[in-house]
Amino acid sequence: MTQALRQAGQRITPQRLAVLEILAGSDEHPSVERIYEQVAREFPTTSLATVYKTLALLKSLDQVLELGFAHWGSRYDGKQPQPHPHAVCLRCGAIADPDLPQAQEMAREMARRSGYQIERHQLDFFGLCPDCRKKK
Amino acid sequence: MTQALRQAGQRITPQRLAVLEILAGSDEHPSVERIYEQVAREFPTTSLATVYKTLALLKSLDQVLELGFAHWGSRYDGKQPQPHPHAVCLRCGAIADPDLPQAQEMAREMARRSGYQIERHQLDFFGLCPDCRKKK
DNA sequence: ATCCCTGCAAATCGTTTGCATTGTA
DNA sequence: TACAATGCAAACGATTTGCAGGGAT
Numbered sequence: 050m051t052q053a054l055r056q057a058g059q060r061i062t063p064q065r066l067a068v069l070e071i072l073a074g075s076d077e078h079p080s081v082e083r084i085y086e087q088v089a090r091e092f093p094t095t096s097l098a099t100v101y102k103t104l105a106l107l108k109s110l111d112q113v114l115e116l117g118f119a120h121w122g123s124r125y126d127g128k129q130p131q132p133h134p135h136a137v138c139l140r141c142g143a144i145a146d147p148d149l150p151q152a153q154e155m156a157r158e159m160a161r162r163s164g165y166q167i168e169r170h171q172l173d174f175f176g177l178c179p180d181c182r183k184k185k
Numbered sequence: 186m187t188q189a190l191r192q193a194g195q196r197i198t199p200q201r202l203a204v205l206e207i208l209a210g211s212d213e214h215p216s217v218e219r220i221y222e223q224v225a226r227e228f229p230t231t232s233l234a235t236v237y238k239t240l241a242l243l244k245s246l247d248q249v250l251e252l253g254f255a256h257w258g259s260r261y262d263g264k265q266p267q268p269h270p271h272a273v274c275l276r277c278g279a280i281a282d283p284d285l286p287q288a289q290e291m292a293r294e295m296a297r298r299s300g301y302q303i304e305r306h307q308l309d310f311f312g313l314c315p316d317c318r319k320k321k
Numbered sequence: 322a323t324c325c326c327t328g329c330a331a332a333t334c335g336t337t338t339g340c341a342t343t344g345t346a
Numbered sequence: 347t348a349c350a351a352t353g354c355a356a357a358c359g360a361t362t363t364g365c366a367g368g369g370a371t
Contacts, residue, residue: 060325060370081360096328101361117255122360134291136299147298155270155287159310162283163272167312174295176303196345198351217335232353237336239351256361258335 050127053110064088064095068103072113072127078135078144080124116144116171132169138178145178186263189246200224200231204239208249208263214271214280216260252280252307268305274314281314 067088107113114126136145203224243249250262272281296303
């Protein structure tokens with residue numbers, strides 16, 4: 050990821066590095082707030098705005114995938130920046146992203162039937178994660 | 186729809202009726218703002234708040250489907266209140282909803298692979314609609 | 322040394338809420 | 347008439363912007 054930044058002529062600042070490390074080192078699909086908290090641990094003066102700006106930058110370089118949810122704010126995926134299906138827990142917010150090979154086929158089918166030229170997609174399934182099912 | 190309202194012990198006001206008619210009589214998946222404009226034509230004193238409240242009510246009665254987009258606000262589908270795939274035009278905002286039979290199967294597959302108990306989904310494909318492709 | 326990046330605060334935007342007034346049932 | 351719904355304005359929460367000062371290259 051740092052490569053992508055340099056290559057784009059962007060500076061590597063400690064704050065950006067911290068954001069990168071969080072994105073690269075977790076598969077919890079963190080929210081902006083969550084990323085901010087973790088960065089702030091290391092650099093207490095960091096501002097939310099910087100986190101937002103960094104995420105916007107990484108998104109424009111296709112280094113992170115933004116999962117934009119209408120009522121719960123966005124979550125970010127730095128492990129797999131290409132669009133893919135997600136399962137979101139309605140209770141605890143956990144997000145899983147199993148392989149669903151049918152996704153690509155479905156995008157093609159959507160293009161065929163709608164006449165749209167599909168460029169990307171967001172496939173979200175909402176329900177209870179295994180943990181929350183138990184505690185129900 | 187009016188039946189559903191009465192049945193739920195809700196009053197039928199002119200404003201609500203106007204919202205219902207717009208939802209039932211168009212397949213453009215209108216935004217709140219768009220609905221508001223149209224209602225305001227007939228009842229100029231109508232407030233946005235009332236439109237929001239009406240939509241929330243209809244949603245709670247499963248009479249409309251809310252398509253919650255992160256950066257473009259929500260759009261509403263009164264024709265097919267059950268979750269189904271949508272194609273969204275990135276240029277003009279047009280929304281199409283062709284039948285994609287694979288959707289249900291995909292939900293089942295997602296449940297199997299993730300262990301989540303899936304309750305609903307939102308499957309959005311983004312690209313250019315046929316009209317905007319021409320004008321490109 | 323340059324100019325980008327940061328951090329703060331204020332601005333924005335869509336949506337929600339509180340409350341007095343109005344209108345439906 | 348009673349109580350729910352409306353309409354206004356203020357509140358809200360997530361995200362963005364403008365700008366002065368600080369830091370990476």
